[in-house]
Each structure stands twice: as structure tokens, then as C-alpha cells.
Amino acid sequence: MSKMVVNQPQPVMDSQESDEWGSGICDCCQDVPECCFAFWCCPCFACITTRDYGQCLCLPLLDMFGVVPPVTMSMRVSMRQRYGIKDTMCRDCLFATFCNSCSWCQMSREMKRRKIQVLLVGAKNT
Incomplete structure (x- = not known):
């Protein structure tokens, strides 16, 4: 008799270093090319960052319909x-509204710094 062992996927995470943002909202000099991209084409940059975070690529485009960008804040x-x-x-709301490009850059830098990857694997019985 053979047994089938199935391991459920687990998120792979680095240890949590701090409970603070890894960079300030205006620390664009940490990654100049990225910040230039965000400044000149924030919708494209926001979509790519959202996709890399694991959400729908076009989700940030919904921000165009409100006073406070709901997707950026979320x-x-x-x-x-x-x-x-x-x-x-409150600070998330302020940064999303008045520092949108800088906010997306800060989130992108944080994702790179934390290097937290979530790996989802599907298993099929054949």
C-alpha cells in the first residue's frame, strides 16, 4: 500500500527586521531610476508594483475616480x-493623496527590502 503525501504551500518570509518603514516617503535617492519611472508614469509604475505585490495589475487605475486614491491607500x-x-x-491617506508617486516608490522599496515572497503551488491528482 502506498501513501500519498501532500504538503500545503507555506509563505516564505525573511525575519521581520523592524516595525518601521525601511525608507522615508521622500527617500527617492535610494533608487533613482525607479523614482523617475514613478514620477513620469505613475499609473504604469503603480500597476507593476501592485502586480509584484500579488494583486490585480490594473487595480491602481481605479484611483483616477476619487479624491483620495482608494487603491494607493489600501x-x-x-x-x-x-x-x-x-x-x-491618517498618514496613509495623506501620503496617498498628496505624495502619490513617492508613496508608490516607498512601497516598492519596502517590498524589495523585505524580500517576502509568497509561493502558491497547485497540486493535481493524476
């Missing part, structure tokens, strides 16, 4: 929760 809140970063929704 991504900041989600990222803070995923990485254990302490901050406030």
Missing part, C-alpha cells in the same frame, strides 16, 4: 499589515 494599509509596520491610516 495598498499602504495592506503592506503595513503584511510587514508589521506601525503607522496610521
